Amino acid sequence: MINEVLNTKVSENCDVLVCGGGFAGISAALAAARQGKKTILLEKEFILGGLGTAGLVTMYLPLCDGMGRQVSFGIAEELLKLSISMGAEAQYPENWLDSEDKAFRTEKNKRFEVRYNPSLFAILAEQLLLKENVKILYGTYAVAVDKTADKINAVITESKSGRQAIKAASVVDATGDCDIAFFTGAPTDTFKQGNILAAWYYFLESSGYDLAALGCADIPDDQKNGENGVETLINRRFTGLDAEEISQMVQLSHNAVIEDIKKRRDRGSDLVPTCIATIPQIRMTRKLVGEYVLHDTEEHKYFEDSVGMVSDWRKRGPVYEVPFRTLYSGKIKNLITAGRCTSVTDSMWDIMRVIPCCAVTGQAAGTAAAMTDDFTKLDVKKLQCELEENGVVLHENQL
Ligand SMILES: Cc1cc2nc3c(=O)[nH]c(=O)nc-3n(C[C@H](O)[C@H](O)[C@H](O)COP(=O)(O)OP(=O)(O)OC[C@H]3O[C@@H](n4cnc5c(N)ncnc54)[C@H](O)[C@@H]3O)c2cc1C
The missing domain is CATH 3.50.50.60 (FAD/NAD(P)-binding domain)
Known part of the structure; x- marks a missing residue:
């Protein structure tokens, strides 16, 4: 101290x-x-x-x-x-x-x-x-x-x-x-429930400029019917209130962007990312x-x-x-x-x-x-x- x-x-x-x-x-x-x-x-x-x-x-x-x-x-x-x-x-x-x-x-x-x-x-x-x-x-x-x-x-x-x-x-x-x-x-x-990982980024490909919204939506516990409706990138949730945890979240989010780019390129896209988030994408x-x-x-x-x-x-x-x-x-x-x-x-x-x-x-x-x-x-x-x-x-x- x-x-x-x-x-x-x-x-x-x-x-x-x-x-x-x-x-x-x-x-x-x-x-x-x-x-x-x-x-x-x-x-x-x-x-x-x-x-x-x-x-x-x-x-x-x-x-x-x-x-x-x-x-x-x-x-x-x-x-x-x-x-x-x-x-x-x-x-x-x-x-x-x-x-x-x-x-x-x-x-x-x-x-x-x-x-x-x-x-x-x-x-x-x-x-x-x-x-x-x-x-x-x-x-x-x-x-x-x-x-x-x-x-x-x-x-x-x-x-x-x-x-x-x-x-x-x-x-x-x-x-x-x-x-x-x-x-x-x-x-x-x-x-308390914690936030899912999000990784929204902008990209450019020959067909145009667009926003990829990975980790698009979340549903609070008390509104879920079973487990439907949550698209999770990884099996972990984040509070957004701890510096080390937020840093890990940002790194995992960057990783999700790279994996998404690879996946899209494998499917024939020529995309390049044009912008990644510069603050943590955390909801609540x-x-x-x-x-x-x-x-x-x-x-x-x-x-x-x-x-x-x-x-x-x-x-x-x-x-x-x-x-x-x-x-x-x-x-x-x-x-x-x-x-x-x-x-x-x-x-x-x-x-x-x-x-x-x-x-x-x-x-x-x-x-x-x-x-x-x-x-x-x-x-x-x-x-x-x-x-x-x-x-x-x-x-x-x-x-
Ligand atoms: C992945 C994701 C998807 C979303 N999708 C949508 C959507 O499609 N449409 C929609 O309308 N909303 C969406 N939201 C929610 C919405 O974007 C935000 O909740 C809203 O913009 C919050 O606005 P705010 O001004 O309350 O807070 P913020 O946008 O978080 O602004 C707070 C500001 O305060 C600054 N700040 C924080 N702490 C300090 C400090 N101690 N000292 C000085 N500055 C500080 C931050 O840098 C920031 O600029 C989404 C959120 C996320 C994370």
């Missing part, structure tokens, strides 16, 4: 500090900055988008319920449109980009989803955030917090500049792994245990404190209102979560972790963080008004 004595310099002071620059963090930072607040977004990598860019998970799953109704709006829709504003990777109905033409809402045979290019999205998102005056700090890892009993005073970071502290009135945990909440000692939970790791834990049986349920709606990407029909209480625990009053670490049951986690849901919770968290440094005291009606003014539809009975 080494005991370090640290004198950490305060490098920044802001109203809203967003930790993690995936889809949730991008949405939160946009929402907070648009409220006129001094907003900093820190990201440990040198690219925005998280799993949705560096992780090569480039399918923007549906904003609709698959029954002809769009359910996720606001920044979730804005980012979908941004993601394909310089060209999509697959076909989509042209009327989706025309805000006047809502014909897709009645197209029951199609879902409002797209495939986008990760490099284009990462740069376009960066430009959008800069336009909104968000300060982006790349290569900056949140490693600890300085706190009182129930509030974060500063988030401690490590970067090329060394160890520093960023003071903030409120903090959005958009790390995907609930790192900030964990550092504070707020209640969190982990994904750690989440907040918030004031409310949303369950997958709560479809079509009215929540007084809803901050937006999401659908189920796996099946048509279900619509979930997202209660504000799933975003904070109240143990740390100026900390709110967004994205794949919000407060849900394991079976709901598989629904809430995907890109549109991360954008919905990101917008809500960023807007709330701009309004208060104590989420337990926030007037939810005022938050809902702000969200509605910015395009969000809160309740299913408003569709």
